[in-house]
Amino acid sequence: MSFLHDILYRFREYLLLIFAVLISFIIIFSNDNPQVNAFRGKMLDIFSFVQEPLLELERLDNLEKENMLLREQLVELSIRVQQQKEAVLENQRLRKLLRFQVESKLDVIPAKIINRGSSTLVNSVTINLGTNDGLKENQAVVISEGVVGKVIITGEASSVVQLLTDVNFRLSVKTRRTRANGILLWQYENICIMDNVPKTLDVQVGDTIITSGYSDIFPEGLQVGKVTQASNDVPGYHKQIRVETFVNFNELEEVFVVLQRPRVELAS
Amino acid sequence: MIQRILQYVGIGIVLLFFQLTLANWIRIAGIKPDFIMLFVLFVGYREGKIAGILFGFIFGLLQDISAASAFIGISSLIKSIVGFGAGFLKGKFHVVNPFILYAIAVLLIFVGTLLYFGIYYAASSISFGTMLQQLILPSFLYTLIIGSLLLFIVPIDVERL
Numbered sequence: 187m188s189f190l191h192d193i194l195y196r197f198r199e200y201l202l203l204i205f206a207v208l209i210s211f212i213i214i215f216s217n218d219n220p221q222v223n224a225f226r227g228k229m230l231d232i233f234s235f236v237q238e239p240l241l242e243l244e245r246l247d248n249l250e251k252e253n254m255l256l257r258e259q260l261v262e263l264s265i266r267v268q269q270q271k272e273a274v275l276e277n278q279r280l281r282k283l284l285r286f287q288v289e290s291k292l293d294v295i296p297a298k299i300i301n302r303g304s305s306t307l308v309n310s311v312t313i314n315l316g317t318n319d320g321l322k323e324n325q326a327v328v329i330s331e332g333v334v335g336k337v338i339i340t341g342e343a344s345s346v347v348q349l350l351t352d353v354n355f356r357l358s359v360k361t362r363r364t365r366a367n368g369i370l371l372w373q374y375e376n377i378c379i380m381d382n383v384p385k386t387l388d389v390q391v392g393d394t395i396i397t398s399g400y401s402d403i404f405p406e407g408l409q410v411g412k413v414t415q416a417s418n419d420v421p422g423y424h425k426q427i428r429v430e431t432f433v434n435f436n437e438l439e440e441v442f443v444v445l446q447r448p449r450v451e452l453a454s
Numbered sequence: 455m456i457q458r459i460l461q462y463v464g465i466g467i468v469l470l471f472f473q474l475t476l477a478n479w480i481r482i483a484g485i486k487p488d489f490i491m492l493f494v495l496f497v498g499y500r501e502g503k504i505a506g507i508l509f510g511f512i513f514g515l516l517q518d519i520s521a522a523s524a525f526i527g528i529s530s531l532i533k534s535i536v537g538f539g540a541g542f543l544k545g546k547f548h549v550v551n552p553f554i555l556y557a558i559a560v561l562l563i564f565v566g567t568l569l570y571f572g573i574y575y576a577a578s579s580i581s582f583g584t585m586l587q588q589l590i591l592p593s594f595l596y597t598l599i600i601g602s603l604l605l606f607i608v609p610i611d612v613e614r615l
Contacts, residue, residue, distance in 0.1 A: 213526055233520040
């Protein structure tokens with residue numbers, strides 16, 4: 187008996203290790219046991235009680251980070267949406283221009299506005315085409331809505347276009363309905379005056395104004411605007427006619443330069 | 455004696471608390487240091503094999519339960535063995551070169567981590583190479599770094615404490 191006691195005492199550490207290992211294995215293999223699971227559940231409740239407030243803090247911290255991340259994503263998405271909207275608008279504009287280029291009888295070349303003139307004397311824009319692209323001075327610049335202006339200075343890769351809204355710009359025009367001729371000059375914003383039209387001629391509000399074709403620059407029949415006011419109640423022999431241009435000069439982005447007079451006209 | 459046991463129980467509970475909270479906050483790519491492993495090493499080294507086994511078993515079990523581990527019993531098994539191994543180091547500070555003591559402690563941490571993941575993922579399809587690279591070595595190194603840092607607070611010559 188004392189021998190057994192001696193052995194147990196001598197190897198107590200090893201025996202304890204074997205015992206601990208055995209118990210551990212029993213627990214491992216009893217993981218599916220309902221009683222063990224019930225015990226785990228109770229113990230988890232106790233630990234959850236300790237962990238809950240700390241997890242709450244961690245959750246708050248995570249929420250803050252998530253909030254920041256979502257804000258960043260929101261800004262990114264917002265920018266992307268804006269870019270897509272911009273692309274859609276550009277697409278619409280380019281389609282319109284393309285249609286105009288195909289349908290037009292004029293020999294035109296598309297150009298992009300790269301700068302707006304800062305000079306107070308000349309109301310102008312700079313386009314991305316120059317002599318390298320076949321541009322020359324005094325070529326007409328148009329869009330599908332109507333006349334924009336004319337090329338006044340040409341560089342190799344860019345040119346300056348004097349707009350219809352420049353104070354010194356004069357355009358020979360006529361009414362489409364009655365062919366009454368006059369000279370168009372800019373007044374303010376998109377409003378021009380059609381001058382030199384005798385009071386005897388028939389011009390009414392709503393009449394469309396087109397280019398007369400008398401100049402070497404603008405071919406005949408290009409749309410310019412519509413009459414918004416026609417009155418004889420002014421001194422002198424001429425009517426007072428106000429014309430609103432079809433082109434919105436504040437929204438210009440792409441234009442066409444007319445390289446030469448209409449092919450039909452040239453042929454004739 | 456009872457006071458000493460209570461002291462260890464207190465340290466163990468604090469470290470278990472750390473394991474549940476601090477370890478989650480300082481985890482790197484999902485890898486956490488094992489404070490209980492360091493605690494069992496400490497107890498075994500200071501008090502011997504029996505204390506190492508007992509504290510290893512109890513706190514290993516508590517660690518498994520508190521961590522809502524898929525298997526309970528693995529940590530108690532591993533920590534009992536580590537505690538037993540650390541018990542061999544008791545009283546050797548003035549006998550063996552401290553670097554050898556440190557190397558043995560490092561070996562015990564590695565074996566403990568290896569056995570833990572080896573058993574835990576035994577039934578899974580993860581290859582040993584992947585397990586070693588992504589779980590065992592990172593966990594072992596993280597625990598080792600934390601343990602080495604703690605040596606600045608708790609000197610290795612703890613028998614004098």
